[in-house]
Amino acid sequence: MLKTLTMATALALLPVIGLAQSAPERRPLLMAGKSTLEQRVLTRPGAVPVARPGDDAPEGAAAIPPLSLLFVYGRETAGGEDWVEVGRGGRSAPVGWVPARTVIDWKQNLVVAFTDRVNRNQALFFKDGEDLRRIVEEEDAGAFARDTLTAIQTGTLAADAPVIAAEPPAHVDISRQFYLLPILDWQEVWFPDGFQALALNVAATSEGAEAPETAAAPEAPAPEADVVAEGYRTGVVFVVDTSISFDRYIRAAERVMTGVRDRLVKEFGPAAPRFGLVGFRDVMEDGSPDGYVSKVFAEPVADPEQADFLTALGRLEASKVSNRDFREDAYAGLRTAIEGVDWGDTEGRFVVLITDASPRTGAEDGGASGLGTEQLRLLAQANRTAIAAVHLETPAGAEDHARAAAAYRDLTDYPNIGSLYFPVAGGDVAAYEAVVDRLATTIAQGMRPDLTPADVPEVEAAPAPAPVAEALERTGLVGKAMRLAWAGAQQGSRPPELFQAWVADRDLANPASKALDVRVLITRNQLSDLQATLQAILDAGEATRIAPGDFFGALQGAAAAMSRRPDRVAGAEARRLADTGLIGEYLEGLPYRSRVLELTEDDWLAWSFGQQREFLDDLAAKIRLYRAIHDDADLWIALDDDRAGGEAVYPIALDALP
Template sequence: MRSFLTRVLPVAAALALLCGPAVTAAPAATADRTALSIPDKPGLYQRVLTRPDTRLLTLPGGAAAPGPALPALSVLYVFDRRAVQGKDWIEVGAAADAAQGWIAAAQAIDWRQTLTLAFTRTSNRDPALFFRDHDRLTHLLEAEDLVPQVDRLRAEVKTGRFPTDFPVIAKEPDTYIDPNEQFYLLPILAFEPVYLQSGHETMLLKVAAVTLQAGEQDLLGTDTAAKPTPKPARQPNAKPADKTAASRPAGYRAGVVFVIDSTTSMGPYIDRTRTAVRRIYDKLRGSTLGERLSFGLVAFRDNVEAAPGLEYVSRVAASLEDGRDPATFQSKVAGVKEATVSSKGFNEDAYAGIQDALERIDWSGFDARYIVLITDAGARDANDPLGRTGLSAERLRLLAQEKDQSGGGGKIAIAVLHLLTREGRQTHEGATRQYRELSRWGDAGDLYFPVEGGAVEAFGTQVDTLADALLRQLESAASGRLIEVPEGPKVDPVERKTALVGRAMQLAYLGRETGSRAPRLIEAWVTDRDLIDPTQKTLEVRVMLTKNQLSNLQETLEAILAAGERTHMNAKDFFDQLRGAAAALARDPDKVSQVQVKRLADVGLVGAWLDGLPYTSQIMNLTPERWLARSYAEQQEVLDVIDEKIRLYRKVHDETDRWINLAPAAPPGEAVTTLPLDSLP
């Protein structure tokens, strides 16, 4: 009897797996053809994923094309389907306008919605388990003794030896892999919502993934042969079995950029921040850790047209490169002073400072990445005419966590030290909502830390606690230990939450350094929440889309926004305008009279994108009746959200490093990226 042992999914090497030379060696593409559309979804093409050892043929049942087999989970468009001599065949190509050859239908997996999964950060939860079949997973979720059963499964997985009929066939890697840094696919083949006895809802997901072949050494140091054998020597890129091995890769570096309000009354806090940084630099003087921690500083004020004496909206006072040398950093930030004139209103343009920290600071080479916002005011939001960014807290957070940073490293965490001064009490409630949303981060919840009363002494304690926590994390990582998350009622929330984030960033770093290899395909079932603690998300659903598709989505939203802005004084005309926009996007003006727009999603490809997804959009499902039932302010809120999505798509479109070509022969418009499901309109 063969033993099924823990197999680690190939996230670190998936790009090499997907981007092999096979498509390059295919026959010359047949131009001037278009891939088949999904039935009832014009504009969305049929795609398939390949199984291992799939070969491209010149004709159905004919000779194989020169070159090696296609990489497992290659993503191909479908141009034709035929039955020849009792077997089904599919004509495929790497691009939607060029067929390249035929593959056996049995070697293809239909991928209808191009949905894929990404692991959430693993700082404070157990790895996800992948089950052999749907029924075993559902029976487990319905079991009265769920907790002891799951505990037994996890214990047996750790042993590396279990029976042939063991329900678990794979597990999540122990180290986190950022999908924007190292592109990988866990395509969703089917999904089913399930309501748990706890009252939570979880999603059962059928996924495809590649694992190690039998007999190979997997990344946990276990062997997948049928009988026990001595473990071979660990491969150079393999991860040690324990979590404290000193042989882990060295070089973990942290970058911290303070984004500080420099308007009137902020002088004492600016000085105290400088003192905190100087204190850390003094601790690092002469230490080997000195080169592994760097600080930067961005100062922000507000709209200079409304108050010209403010001098600037936002400016980078010191970059992370400046912060590599304490003397350089201190000299750069010495000139940061509080403004001598007041801004218009109490809120300031904090989001402009965050945006500059994201886009004007070079984060490459830093593995732990933090932005620390310090302010006593609320932020100018997306619809504030005095705001520079036009972005909301949610969009800025998505940019921080989705922005591809070249040169290694991962997502950027945003922490907020909010000074609750008496002068700003009328803004506290709204600002708290903004900053909790801006600082949301996985299982840490949010990194929002209010300073009651805004006392400089209390603020200084918070800054010192934060800086000391980051220093301890750096020391742990440098010594090869996982960052510990302190627990208990007396633990400072600043220390605990930053440790959760730091541990997640360290695991991401280890995931980048260790890597994996793969060539076997499995199909398995998994839940998107932890089996025991359903409040913990283990997986997030993402949508894979091409650059062309993102452009189409953006174009559709721009047409909806333009119609809304033209008719904001007469809401009844809005859907009449949308009918013309829908016909124009269909590239057939003669059909204007035939187009029906019964909801916003009927414009362009949005409806086709959303229908059938495990996702409901209250905005795009708006009907004329629901639109007219909204007040003017509520209608404007809908248009503001659409405007934010457009801005987000523009930024993603322009980030060249995050786009991946799955086949060398594919044109630039077929490059792909993945976005979280909640970034759809």
């Protein structure tokens, strides 16, 4: 079911509770120059609705909670002051008039989310955008950030300092505690070393907070590591290749996983990581599967002895027949592990792929996942899951190694940390067992940061090769990031209590690391509409493959059939896909470059058949990603109990947009 916000968790985002609603339906005002986007505002502290513009608020009247998202139904001037009539939209009637000075116009549903607090410093919030630009472009931003954080922590920040607050020390995970940091404006800025960043003007408030004049006091430090880990649970689902070429590695997997299970259960007892198991194959020459393409053998249930997992290992068998080529449908197995497994109460979630072949993507014939590399990575991130890949570079797959390595490095790239890709040279069985053992041990150590590698004995093996050692180090950082996110939720960590400020989306001291992700707060209805739109573009592309010159004409026909902005569809005006009126206006003007919106008819005709095919395949993969997000009720947030399910929202990443 949909998540419903409360005042305790939503940073006073909720629309007004208890304001009267009446039957007459009125539509909010449209934004200037738009035909579908309605005017929206965010409330400042002290916005008290009255019946008519210019009226005095009744004594004791309740103010609308700060940062409530409301629609505009009217604008008037009364008593020398501008007034705005506001309401919740949908079938609700306006709730009243408020002074224009008590609201902020919000032109786009842009929000920011804090990234994991690993490999970066706390973000700093500036009073003025020009101060932020000056620090980034002209001064040593790293030294400034370090000095400022020290001053905030010691309470010695000067009253005239350009910074008014810092991000909390404990990570605020938007997937666990939804919060609203709306973007009111943005500018591009450049660090001296060439890194580009976005300077974002954001608004934020906690319940009852007023805009501070000085830096916010630092929150209490996070608990000690061993206390933080108490109650924290990690789940690991192994996704194992069960094709005929992987036969000897399955039994090796059974040996090493049984040993890992025995050692970790002894070390951690009931708190040991919970293991699950998924098998995957590919279809045979005739297009039919040998039993299955992906199958759940065991789920990461709360079982101290891991009996189900051990039994499942014994039932894991390789196919007896060859599939159509060397590649396997690894993405089908991974998607099953992410979405088709009951993770229970686990908070640290790892999916470990074990294979000797490159993946078959959803864009290709036989790719059961329906997703490409980028879409599968975004789906894993939406479900708070990290993917690691153990790739056995066997002699039989020599021609496939480069393709597999490229795909799995991209797939396992964890934000701000890097790739969790583990190559096993030559497919050596002993090296393979050592990698799986070390990987499982590293993941387990994420629950007990006080543990050192010497505390958990490893199998006897040579020192790990550099790529494996580096990937193990990154895996440990991912485990730490997951644990810190969980700890922040336990502490009730919240964004700073400030009202309006400027912040960079990159770490000032290390601009290679992102501090903030820009996202679009999209409604379920809008995502459904976007999915239908991309399907119309895909259908037009498929229908005109033989005559590509007809593609844009087909798009105009699709736009007219969907009855969206018909005034911009007719004639030869639509030279870009954005001009056809197919793509919703809510995607226009965002701080990203859309390959779809910017596609011109000349580009399309200049592309080769393969480039056109790649473009359409990418659309198909995005459609499947949107469908997966749309159908996962746990991802959606209802802004209040009365809103229809279609008005629930999800902060979708810019990378997921077309």
